Amino acid sequence: MLPTELIDNICVYLSPNDLASSARVSSTFRHVAQRVLYRHVALDSFSRNLSCVLTLAHSPQLARNVRSFAIRLNQFSGHLNAFYRSLAVALSNMSELSSLEVFTDQAASWVMRNDQIYPRLRRLACSFHLDPNVVHFLNKTHNVVELEVESIPPSSQKADIHLRSEALPRLAQFTGSSHAAQIIVPGRPIEHIHLNSGDLTEEVAENLAKSTAPILVLGAATSSHSVSLIGTLTRCMEHLVHLRIVTTYNFSDAPDATYFANIADALTSLPDLQTCEIWGLHWISSKKSFYDESRVWQSEGFNTNNLMADGNFLDNISDLIFPY
Incomplete structure (x- = not known):
């Protein structure tokens, strides 16, 4: 043998x-x-192997082999509660997971509620609200480094959200709404923040700056075009390396030279900044002079097509990926 x-x-x-x-x-x-x-399992609505969920639910021994599990079901796929019950059992059996992605009906967040401890889990992405079921899961997964979660739930469930202060002590990257970010980020060592929904305001920026680690990457959308928002970011996130801010603001007139000069002045206070996009404009930096290593920033040119399309914001910011 x-x-x-x-x-x-x-x-x-x-x-x-x-x-x-x-x-x-x-x-x-x-x-x-x-x-x-069974080391890496990926399922979707078009898979012929969704029965794998039943197998993993009925065989804990097999489920312990799974290191990464991803399931993406169309919200109109019409799976019955019996399937979701099997999914819940299967997830509770996968004690050795290192990566978990669950994108299903948002009402099925209860599949996450179990008593299993996931000591190896480093990445969690789900389509669920940050509701009591998801919070219960997060309170016991202490090694998660990357987290993607949707917005906070309707007001009727907010009172049941009790994310422990000691939860997620190693979290370094967050993707989700601005509302959920204000619950998750403060008090945790988060360096990368990608807001895929909600509004980035000066108040939100101040709350995100309560991360216990320097914020290096920020991608977000805002309804503002205020220079003061950029000033707030440069003041409270002084170690930014990559910045991308897009706006829903409808520019009726192109900003003038003073407007750009004020943004450029604000960006000079970010010594580590490498890439920058603000309001659809790419900004580039150069040394002040041969003898002065400090950087000056200038926009590559104003293009309203990047900001507007028939008066509406191009609201898909899922490509908040930086070239680093």
Whole structure:
């Protein structure tokens, strides 16, 4: 019989169908093939293998092999509560998860509520509101580094949100709404913030600056075009490396030279800034002079097409990705 380590190396290169066949060769092959087959599981509404959820629900031993699990279901896919109950059990069985993505019906956040501890979990992304079920999950997952969660729930559920101050002690990256960010970010070492909904105001910026780590990356949308907002960012997030702010403000007239000069002056107070986009404008920096290493910023040119489309903001900011 081949050594287990060699079998494991062989199985890594096999297709799922071949792994399933290998699992029937012998008990040794079965354990290795199943470990590889279930290591990374990705399911969606068009998958023919959604029955995998039932398998993982009924076999805790198999579920413990899963290291990354992603499920994305169309909200109109019409899955019954019985399927979601199986999903809840399957998730509770996956004790060794390092990455979890759950994008399903927002009303099914209860699938996250279990007593399992996930000591290896570092990434969590879900389509759920930051409701009591999600908060219960977050309160016991102490090693999460990356988190994506939707907005806070309707006011009727807000009273039940009790995120412990000691929860998420290693969280470094947050993606979600500005409302959820104000609950998650303060008091935690978050360096990267991507607001995919909600309004970035000066008050929100002040709250986000309560992160216990310097904020290095910020991407957000705002209804403002105020220079004072940029001034607030440069004052309370002085270590920014990458900044992108888009706006819903309808510019009836192109800003004048003074407007741009005020933004440029504000940006000079960010010594670490490398890339910057504000109101749809890309800003570039250069040294003041051969003898002066400090940076000066200027816009590449005002383009209203970047800010407006028939008077409406291009509201898809899911591409808040910075070139670093």
